[in-house]
Amino acid sequence: MTLDELRDKIDSVDDTLLKLYNERMELVHQVGELKNTTGAPIYRPEREQAILNRLKSQNQGKLTDEAIDALFLEMFAVARNLELPEGVAFLGPEASFTHQAAESKFGALSEYLPIYSIEGIFRAVDKGIAKFGVIPIENSSNGIVSDTIHCLDEYNLKIIAEVVIDVHFAFATLCDDYKKVTRVYSKDIAFGQCRKFLQDLGLDNAELVPVESTAKAAKLASKDENTAALCPSIAAKLYNLPIRFENVEDNTNNRTRFFIISNFENAISGNDKTSMLVRLSNTPGALVKFLNYFEEANVNLTKIKSHIVEGKSIFFIEFHGHQDDAKIKPILEKLSGEIKILGSYVKETDDV
Numbered sequence: 001m002t003l004d005e006l007r008d009k010i011d012s013v014d015d016t017l018l019k020l021y022n023e024r025m026e027l028v029h030q031v032g033e034l035k036n037t038t039g040a041p042i043y044r045p046e047r048e049q050a051i052l053n054r055l056k057s058q059n060q061g062k063l064t065d066e067a068i069d070a071l072f073l074e075m076f077a078v079a080r081n082l083e084l085p086e087g088v089a090f091l092g093p094e095a096s097f098t099h100q101a102a103e104s105k106f107g108a109l110s111e112y113l114p115i116y117s118i119e120g121i122f123r124a125v126d127k128g129i130a131k132f133g134v135i136p137i138e139n140s141s142n143g144i145v146s147d148t149i150h151c152l153d154e155y156n157l158k159i160i161a162e163v164v165i166d167v168h169f170a171f172a173t174l175c176d177d178y179k180k181v182t183r184v185y186s187k188d189i190a191f192g193q194c195r196k197f198l199q200d201l202g203l204d205n206a207e208l209v210p211v212e213s214t215a216k217a218a219k220l221a222s223k224d225e226n227t228a229a230l231c232p233s234i235a236a237k238l239y240n241l242p243i244r245f246e247n248v249e250d251n252t253n254n255r256t257r258f259f260i261i262s263n264f265e266n267a268i269s270g271n272d273k274t275s276m277l278v279r280l281s282n283t284p285g286a287l288v289k290f291l292n293y294f295e296e297a298n299v300n301l302t303k304i305k306s307h308i309v310e311g312k313s314i315f316f317i318e319f320h321g322h323q324d325d326a327k328i329k330p331i332l333e334k335l336s337g338e339i340k341i342l343g344s345y346v347k348e349t350d351d352v
Contacts, residue, residue, distance in 0.1 A: 105134075152342050160260050164258070170244075172241040178203070217231045273347040297327045
């Protein structure tokens with residue numbers, strides 16, 4: 001075929017795609033009308049994951065699994081927002097890692113609401129200001145986020161999905177000679193994650209100024225030539241701050257896991273994870289007895305973390321499976337006085 005003939009064929013495919021997209025949106029609209037009569041949520045993470053898995057299993061073309069995710073997750077987001085625009089609260093400001101995690105699930109067209117504290121996100125969802133909230137739960141370098149555990153304990157909201165993203169920091173500054181930088185802005189934990197880089201460049205003697213977010217760090221550094229920021233590349237680009245070095249974190253496998261919270265529960269997907277908070281009696285063997293219930297049912301516990309909430313010990317525990325699975329439900333009913341189920345959701349990862 002000639003170049004013009006190939007382009008004509010591509011145009012024809014695009015015309016067909018447009019018709020099919022509109023046909024799909026019409027079907028989604030009909031589903032939305034049915035859900036409105038029952039009060040069922042528009043966003044069903046387990047349904048979306050099932051669609052993606054089915055498409056990947058039958059894919060025989062040039063699209064990679066990642067490309068299928070990117071194309072169809074954005075289409076899902078467009079469909080949801082055509083039906084019922086619902087706010088997504090995230091730990092702001094824009095261009096933060098939490099914002100990136102939110103966009104990876106809800107697409108570019110969703111209505112995003114930056115909130116500047118984890119508890120503020122919980123309040124926004126609890127009061128109906130936002131339908132969904134995106135909050136960090138753990139980082140591979142820094143562990144569990146205590147504020148998130150505290151809020152999961154205090155509020156009666158549900159975890160409906162998890163998101164894991166790679167965390168990369170850029171060193172960005174207006175200064176042409178990084179040796180002249182006298183002040184570096186970033187979130188407090190970022191300094192620890194980039195400690196070796198700062199030492200290697202002799203910047204550990206510069207004033208390290210912790211701020212609320214890495215995105216705010218980029219904004220501040222964009223106003224002063226003798227300052228720099230440790231921030232996501234997207235934040236540096238947002239504030240026109242030149243990036244001098246990429247991927248300056250000490251751990252190249254630095255990852256953060258986020259929860260999406262809302263006011264509904266997921267159906268069983270067949271590939272689920274469940275999170276819960278557990279308060280046990282202060283008696284010898286209480287934890288062993290608790291864990292034995294799961295061992296006897298052959299349930300894989302994937303995480304056990306101890307925390308202090310309001311002066312009392314509490315365990316954050318996760319296991320493979322859905323709370324309504326036949327072999328799990330009897331255990332949870334037996335232990336109902338000791339546990340708070342935070343949510344069952346499609347498993348994205350075993351751990352960070």
